[in-house]
Amino acid sequence: MNWPKAQDLKALVTGASRGIGKAIADAFLEAGYRVLTPSREELELSSVESVRAYIASSNHTDIDILVNNAGENPIREIELLPYETFERVLRVNLGAPFLMIQAVLPHMRQRRWGRIVNISSCYSKVSRPGRSAYSASKSGLNSLTRTAALEGARDNILVNAVCPGFAETSLTHQNNTPEQLRALCGQIPLGRLVSPGEIAKFVLFLAGSDNTYITGQTINIDGGFLCQ
Numbered sequence: 001m002n003w004p005k006a007q008d009l010k011a012l013v014t015g016a017s018r019g020i021g022k023a024i025a026d027a028f029l030e031a032g033y034r035v036l037t038p039s040r041e042e043l044e045l046s047s048v049e050s051v052r053a054y055i056a057s058s059n060h061t062d063i064d065i066l067v068n069n070a071g072e073n074p075i076r077e078i079e080l081l082p083y084e085t086f087e088r089v090l091r092v093n094l095g096a097p098f099l100m101i102q103a104v105l106p107h108m109r110q111r112r113w114g115r116i117v118n119i120s121s122c123y124s125k126v127s128r129p130g131r132s133a134y135s136a137s138k139s140g141l142n143s144l145t146r147t148a149a150l151e152g153a154r155d156n157i158l159v160n161a162v163c164p165g166f167a168e169t170s171l172t173h174q175n176n177t178p179e180q181l182r183a184l185c186g187q188i189p190l191g192r193l194v195s196p197g198e199i200a201k202f203v204l205f206l207a208g209s210d211n212t213y214i215t216g217q218t219i220n221i222d223g224g225f226l227c228q
Contacts, residue, residue, distance in 0.1 A: 003209035004113060006032040011207065012063045013037055014045065015070025019169035020119060023196035024067055027204045036060065045070055045096035046088055055103035063104040064111065065207045068097035069119040075130040075175055086133045093137035101148055114157035115207040118145050122165045122222050142218045149216030158215040160206050165222025168193040189224030
């Protein structure tokens with residue numbers, strides 16, 4: 001089968017202003033893809049209306065590759081976490097990816113080719129105190145990934161989730177003290193944080209024509225952290 005080339009494909013990456021999302025968008029651009037990286041003003045993921053309006057606009061109905069990267073991770077123990085915050089995290093981290101997938105599937109089915117990569121987390125499989133909303137949303141994202149993979153398979157739409165471990169991003173530094181970061185590195189068999197660029201290279205493979213058979217997977221990129 002003749003697979004489409006990078007220059008013939010349009011990718012959409014959410015949360016691409018920094019960190020992992022920016023690295024993914026940069027990797028796609030360097031590989032020759034056309035890339036959409038909506039700002040929060042263009043696409044407010046906590047708003048159902050905003051998501052639907054963005055994807056329905058004339059420039060965004062022909063997405064071949066979707067990377068659901070944007071997410072929120074407030075750190076609060078369950079007793080101190082307002083339900084409104086919990087609900088918002090579910091909307092951003094799980095509801096918005098559902099709506100985005102729902103919106104891009106018709107074009108992918110018509111073309112009989114598509115790639116969807118959801119950026120999940122090692123905290124979808126394990127957790128820590130204060131991560132109830134984040135872990136719940138990312139666990140749900142893993143389940144959504146599997147169902148979308150089953151439903152997309154007949155039209156050669158491959159859907160996977162990448163579960164990063166502790167990444168070298170501003171969010172990781174924001175949520176951990178230097179002492180905690182050193183302790184985290186001590187828990188990782190490879191002894192260091194993963195770089196956004198390493199994650200981006202893997203996402204680029206999963207989302208490209210070189211991936212012809214991997215679908216429905218939640219793949220750890222964590223330096224061996226979850227092997228323990």
